[in-house]
Amino acid sequence: MDKVVLTAKENSRIEDSDIKSALERSLEKFSVGSSGDDSLNRVLIIPPDHTRSHSYAGTITAMYYELLKDKAHVDILPALGTHEPMSEEQCRAMFGDEIPLERFIAHNWRNDVVSVGVVPGSFVEKVSDGLLAYDIDVQINRLIAEGGYDLMISVGQVVPHEVVGMANYSKNILVGCAGSDMINKTHMLGAVCGMEKAMGRDHSPVRKVLDYAQENFLNKLPIVYVLTVTVTGESGIQPVGLFIGKGRNVFEEAVRMSAENNFTLLDRPIRKAVVYLDPTEFRSTWLGNKAIYRTRMAMADDGELIIIAPGVRKFGEDDQIDALIRKYGYVGSGRINELTAKNDDLRENLSAAAHLIHGSSEGRFRITYAPGYLSEEEVRGVGFGYMPISEALARFGPGQQADGWNRVTDGEEFFYISNPALGLWASRERMTENNE
16 A cells, blocks of 8 residues: 545535545555465554544544454554543543543553654754754654554644644654653754744744654655544534655645645734633643633734633643643743753753743733632643633634634624634735745
């Protein structure tokens, strides 16, 4: 198999039956359950976790498991990154009821990793235009490096991303299943080089680092990438692109399709944006700040972004990072860079420092959170404005308006986004500025 590509016709979706046929084709070269060079006796599937449920990766993972379960041993390693392990409820909601829970393995980014190589500081210096020059230890989950699998299937969605520019391909392995050095330093690289110059673009500084690691350390591993492009339709999340293969070319095709389907370019900036965070998906500002990342290039100077977050109950997914967010707050890149230089706890957790930079508007627009479980004191303590969740839901709750431009009863205009994880919103002017 060189590659398998499916794309939907205009205003339609790819049917599940066609997806299953494509997955079968992706396995054709292998002799499942036999011996020999192309045998498949042990398979590892690497999907995203429940915070990427819109990726359609849950359905695809369940399909692969059904195709392989009677002939090979199949394990599933969700690419958690720094996120909490998935609960039984979350596994069932995303992957269905047919996969035994014992087949799921939780990635631990602090302890379950081994080094497969180093991205040299000279390369980091080159891609960052001299802003950083540290070595990056390429740490990945031990099972990927040493688990003895005949095939590893990495499943995920290509969509704009604040750190790497466009999510997925090798990011699923090199960040989602990585160790602390890789996660910390790639996140800081993205923050220092500037999120707005990377967002929605393929060849970002972080992507160049991941490409280096892929070419030098992952190409020898039996990894196949299964990439999706999805949109929101009347019946929910709909897959419109499926790209399967080992090479970067399938990622590049998916990037082009995502740019056509997941970018919303506006003729004028937004003075007031309202973003809703699904409580089953967003339970921390670490995740929920996608509302900021994905809209910042659309926001007008001195505008307001209101984030309705009924499920948010903490700041960091990891207890240590949660404590750092509470300690330092979203106070802007200049201040965070100063604090990082002076404080060991931030220097040792650069992904937290990067997150604090990403989560600030740099004073350009106001950010107001309406969380379900955090107090006003907690929210204001990290630098955000506060709105009671009851007030936010009464004024802007789901079902009261469509995505896009709306007006409240007093005539005030606002722009509504029901799921920030599905795309990127930007004014044409600001997008053009950052392309220069």
